[in-house]
Amino acid sequence: MKVLPFTIPVPHGQTIIVQEEILPHFYPHLHRHAEVQITWIQEGEGTLLAGNNMHVFSGGEVFVMGANQPHLFKSSPGYFAEGSQKQVRAISIFFNPNGKLAALFNLPEMQSVQSFFAQWQNGFKIPAAVTGNFSASIIKIQHNTGAAQLALLIDMLNAMSTTASLQSLSSESYTYSMTDPEGARIASVYNYIMHNYSSALTLDEVARVAHLTPNAFCRYFKKHTRTTFIAFVNKVRVNEACKMLLNGSLNNIADVAYSCGFSSITNFNYVFKNIAGKSPRDYINDYSGAVKTDR
Incomplete structure (x- = not known):
């Protein structure tokens, strides 16, 4: 089995990356990256593996993965069946609060947002009751650029920091301090178990x-x-x-x-x-x- 790099680099040159996916299935390997990832599942179902925990996912849900949090959206077996006409659709937003945006997150006005993401570094799921609000925000961010896009992102992050009933994706005791070779080995084990x-x-x-x-x-x-x-x-x-x-x-x-x-x-x-x-x-x-x- 080919072992892929555990750290997946996100394209540079931008501080906010918006990625739209329309594929037969989601990326099938456990991976991590320095960026926080906000994903709106528009179509598709399967299992989200985040850190050391698992969650069923389906269309219409919004998940937030913390920086460097190992994760995998594993599509259900039907997506891999021969002749399958199924597809997945998702929009993801990536940003690195410790990269070029660090100066912004260190501003006094951003203290509550910064503290919120430090508290929820193990990721969380947006409650169903307000998913529509955040999916609309994601679309606005996707269709804007420059300062307008940054302002919309800040507004969405602030809204997240005041949202109640968030569901944690992983155990608070779980940490991600492992090297890429260690991560690749764990990823190969996870992938093998989840396929067998x-x-x-x-x-x-x-x-x-x-x-x-x-x-x-x-x-x-x-x-x-x-x-x-x-x-x-x-x-x-x-x-x-x-x-x-x-x-x-x-x-x-x-x-x-x-x-x-x-x-x-x-x-x-x-x-x-x-x-x-x-x-x-x-x-x-x-x-x-x-x-x-x-x-």
Whole structure:
């Protein structure tokens, strides 16, 4: 497997970069960059991996990734199917508060905004109730240049700093102090797990991907992710199960469990409740899922 650079450079010559994507699927590799990233998902669904946590994403949502926060918008498997006509659409805004904009962020008038982003360096999701306001701001920034574009960005960042009920994307205890080679190794492991979660993954198998012995891999993974290998695999599987339960893509809970790599329905129910805080059946009922529950 080709290991891509973990730090993805964003084009220079500008302090605000606006990127519009219309693609068959999102960039499929874990990566990071010095810029804060604000992304409006216009079309597409899948799993957002941010730091050491995972979130289901779909069209209409707005996410903010902190500077140097490892992240990956993993499109759902249907986007990679042969002959798929699916596409994703998104607009992202990138800016580096510690680069050319540092002098601006250090102004007394920007203290509250600067403090806000320092507090939320692990990223956050904009609440659904105000997503429309921020997606409109993103469009305005996209269609302006120069001082007008900068003023619109400041206005949007100020609005974010006063928005309530933000959802953190990653654990507060998770830090990103790893080198590019370390990040590339973790990225290769993440990518392997997220593409093979439905099979019976073994510690030996994944350790080989990282070119480590099983014991060394366990220590390495825990050090850099603040979670265990088993816990991470279970998070991936439960995350995928949540999507299947809600979209009704399979006939019953047992089918979902086995499709996500669990070897028994008993183990699935236990792990699901431990991570999601409720049983699969209660999860379906609470979110009006379409899966038929076995009686």
